[in-house]
Amino acid sequence: MSTRTPHRPPATEPVTEPVEATVGGPVVGRLADELWDAVSVADENAAVEVVLGALERGVDPESVLLDVIARVQGKVGEEWAANRIGVAQEHAATAINERAVAALSRHPAALTTPTRGRITVACVDGEWHALPARLLAEVLTLRGWRVDYLGAQVPAPHLIAHLHRTDSDAVALSSSIATRLPTAHAAITACQAVGVPVLVGGAAFGPDGRYAALLDADAWAPDARTAADRLAAGPLPRPRGDHQQLDDLPHLADQEYTLITRNSASLVRGVFTALQDAFPAMRTYSEVQLERTAEDLAYIVEFLATALYLGDEELFAGFIAWTAQILTARGVPASSLPPTLAVLARELKDFPRAIRILERGAEALTPVDHRTAESRS
Structure with missing residues (x-):
């Protein structure tokens, strides 16, 4: 770890x-x-x-x-x-x-002087990466929109309260970290419920916007320039009455996401304890190293939960591969990741979807380990 x-x-x-x-x-x-x-x-x-x-x-x-x-x-x-x-x-x-x-x-x-309608630009609750949203807000302002830029980490109730006080034509919602997507889904649904369409963007929604479509956003743009072009092309359609509700993703019926999310703290503690036996190097860690390890475990569990929410094994696999690359770049062996995933799988033996996602994550490490072995030969 x-x-x-x-x-x-x-x-x-x-x-x-x-x-x-x-x-x-x-x-x-x-x-x-x-x-x-x-x-x-x-x-x-x-x-x-x-x-x-x-x-x-x-x-x-x-x-x-x-x-x-x-x-x-x-x-x-x-x-x-x-x-x-x-x-x-x-x-x-x-x-x-x-x-x-x-x-x-x-x-x-x-x-510039506003000549168009009004757009609210905000980051999803928990999303502190505000610069992408700020850049979009400035581009829209340059193009003549009246822009309400709400900044980072906007809770959905506050976003909706703002929409009730204003006459926004649309909400542009930004998220860079995939673990914020369940929260983004709640915000999208809440905006649509009050009749305001939502355009989403940011790395969290995937390079092809696949998660924007899954979460039933009204529009998606890969970058600020494309987002501004889309809004200039014509108004987004007002939300339909049959828009997807928060619990309408069919794969959530198994309750794996809900159970893991509710019990994430105890899951992290259990994995942390078991990992000390599975990965003996942890016994030499300092207090600071142990604290960082616990934080990293929590983040792995959070990504696992997000993959469960989206029903996408590749999201977790990509995160694990990225983590291995980051560790390698810092001279930290990625050898702790396979035992971590194995311990998680044992802890979640009664969760078949979680097991499949963890197995896919382990598979994603193989090319990284292979390249590392080649570089040492």
Whole structure:
């Protein structure tokens, strides 16, 4: 089990792919390099100067947001995953990018008068990765929408209270971490129940939007530019009366998701205790290492529960493979993952769907272990 790596990925999901083939592509490429040079050394003043200087030279504000700032934020995530920057550096870079966005929004080149309808932009409850949603909010503002940006971690009751006070044409809901998808489902259903359609986006919904469709969102977009284009193309259809309810996913009838979620704390404790026997190296761990191991176990259980909710074994397999890669990049052996999954499977022997998901997770580790063995030969 990991003892030297954060158990959650950072807030670095790129909102859009950079546009290098378009006119100005080389220009924004150089700007992205300059911005990276600034954020990588935590130089906020230099970062803001790059962004405002681009606007002064006539670069389109939307391009600065999506082809420069979002591109650099994506690189922040890549550098963190490769262990070339630490958590503190990642947080500092993200905070500087957020302040660069704020500086851009106040520049005369970015000031607009609303000419369209009203959109509420929010992050799912528990989702602290706010930069993707903030970038979308700024793009929609540039395109003439009146935008209510509610920020990170918005509980569904507060989101609905806001919709009751306003006349939003749609909600744009963002989530970067897949474990927030059950909560996202609740928010989608609640918005639709009061007659407001929901467009969703972010890495949590899958690269092809498969989870957006599963959770019955009214629309999905892979990035901020596409989301803005979709909203500009015409109003989203008002929710139908037969929209899926929160408990309508047929595979949830077995109650495995509910039981594991309700008993997750005791499950983690049981696995932690059993893992000390199955993985003797844990006996030499420090108190801090043991605490981190317990946190990582909790996150594995949370991803397992999410895979059960969605009925998708590949979600868990992808997470386990990603975890192994992150550990390897940090010089931490991924050898603790197979015994962890085996202990979990023993603890959940009466949960057939959970067993299948755990087995698929173990299978996903085989290519990683094979490559690691080859690299050592």
